[in-house]
Amino acid sequence: MISTTRGQTTLDFAVGTGVFLLAVLFVVTYAPTMFDPFAGGSGTELIVADRAATTLSSDLLAASTSDPGILSAGCVAEFFEVDADEATCEAGASFTDFDGALSLDGRSADVTIHDLSASASDPADPDWTDGGDELHRSSDGSTPTDIAVATRTVSIDDQQYRLTVRVW
Numbered sequence: 001m002i003s004t005t006r007g008q009t010t011l012d013f014a015v016g017t018g019v020f021l022l023a024v025l026f027v028v029t030y031a032p033t034m035f036d037p038f039a040g041g042s043g044t045e046l047i048v049a050d051r052a053a054t055t056l057s058s059d060l061l062a063a064s065t066s067d068p069g070i071l072s073a074g075c076v077a078e079f080f081e082v083d084a085d086e087a088t089c090e091a092g093a094s095f096t097d098f099d100g101a102l103s104l105d106g107r108s109a110d111v112t113i114h115d116l117s118a119s120a121s122d123p124a125d126p127d128w129t130d131g132g133d134e135l136h137r138s139s140d141g142s143t144p145t146d147i148a149v150a151t152r153t154v155s156i157d158d159q160q161y162r163l164t165v166r167v168w
Contacts, residue, residue: 045107045146045147045148045168046148046150046167048103048109048148048167049109049148049150049165049166050150051102052103052104052109052111052150052165053152053163053164053165054150055101055102055103056102056111056152056163056165057069057071057152057154057163060075060095060101061076061079061154062075063075069153069154070155070156071154071155071156072089072090073126073128073156074089074090075089075090076113076135076156077089077128077129079095079111079137080111080113080134080135080136080137081137082129082133082135083129083133084128084129098137098139102165104139104167107167107168108138108139108140108142108144108167108168109138109139109165109166109167109168110136110138110139110144110165111136111137111163111164111166112135112136112137112164112166113135113136113154113156113161113162113163113164114135114161114162114164115161116153116160116161116162120149120162120166123135124161126156126157126161127157128156135161142168144166146168147166147167147168148166148167148168149164149165149166149167150164150165150167151163151164
């Protein structure tokens with residue numbers, strides 16, 4: 001026996017087509033932006049700056065890798081090549097190769113630790129240094145163009161500072 005009832009009405013077809021078109025529109029709109037962070041060009045400087053700031057604040061200068069953001073005064077003094085009052089770096093890291101330590105991949109960088117309320121152009125001069133020493137280090141004298149900036153809030157000897165890494 002053949003049934004004469006229909007399984008699909010015009011309204012069902014219209015709703016199904018509308019949902020399908022909305023799904024296609026969503027994919028066409030958002031698919032290209034999913035790959036933007038991985039595209040080459042000026043965005044890579046931002047990734048390098050963020051990686052360098054994370055490496056400094058949680059590994060190279062950290063008092064302990066289990067407490068990222070709490071920096072060792074001795075390691076900070078060695079990295080920025082300043083004299084510190086009886087502070088030593090227990091990490092044993094070598095800071096002579098600035099570009100290699102930060103994995104700059106041929107880019108130039110500028111690293112500054114400054115007070116939270118100060119700008120990056122005004123490096124901190126903490127009490128634990130021998131005086132007159134600023135916490136600023138740059139890879140070379142090239143002219144900054146297309147700068148990417150990454151910052152971290154860090155603590156050195158229970159004082160809050162901001163670590164700023166600029167990459168170009």
